[in-house]
Amino acid sequence: NAGVTQTPKFRVLKTGQSMTLLCAQDMNHEYMYWYRQDPGMGLRLIHYSVGEGTTAKGEVPDGYNVSRLKKQNFLLGLESAAPSQTSVYFCASSYVRSRLTYYEQYFGPGTRLTVT
């Protein structure tokens, strides 16, 4: 049971380049999330998905796109990278406990992205 994995672990991009970050989970979780973490700003939600084929915007969605074609995978795309997107990106997944909607999130190891 690998939990939540992310690919790649590190990446350096030039301004204007594009890339896709892959998140995979083997816990059969319905919900998946993408966050970015910047110093002093905590974890900010970029996009999330509550099920296969569904996505929704989070707090900071501009400049990113996502897709959830399979339940176990959640992809984050940067179409035209900018230096402001230099950050550590974390993926997370969660399940819903009964009807009370209490849940915990399991995080991946993170991807450190630098845009020059």
Next chain:
Amino acid sequence: GENVEQHPSTLSVQEGDSAVIKCTYSDSASNYFPWYKQELGKRPQLIIDIRSNVGEKKDQRIAVTLNKTAKHFSLHITETQPEDSAVYFCAASRPNFGNEKLTFGTGTRLTIIP
């Protein structure tokens, strides 16, 4: 939307002393309040959580208290040890018809001084 404020941003305590981190939230409908610990270079991991139907929860040296009237909750770590040094994040979530998500505080860097 929900806003979660966390204080202090940094905290240093002597080994063996207690540490307290406080968070306030804005949405009175929030009903789930987890705390995550993130060691340097690692992923955040859940250490304790509390639901809105209880006021306090303990797990060995850590405890969380919730005051729904005042809309704040706190993390208490007793008998601190060097391995408690990390960044701690609080978060809050409200029921949202299948669109639940967490709003995180900005984190507290806790340093345990040997």
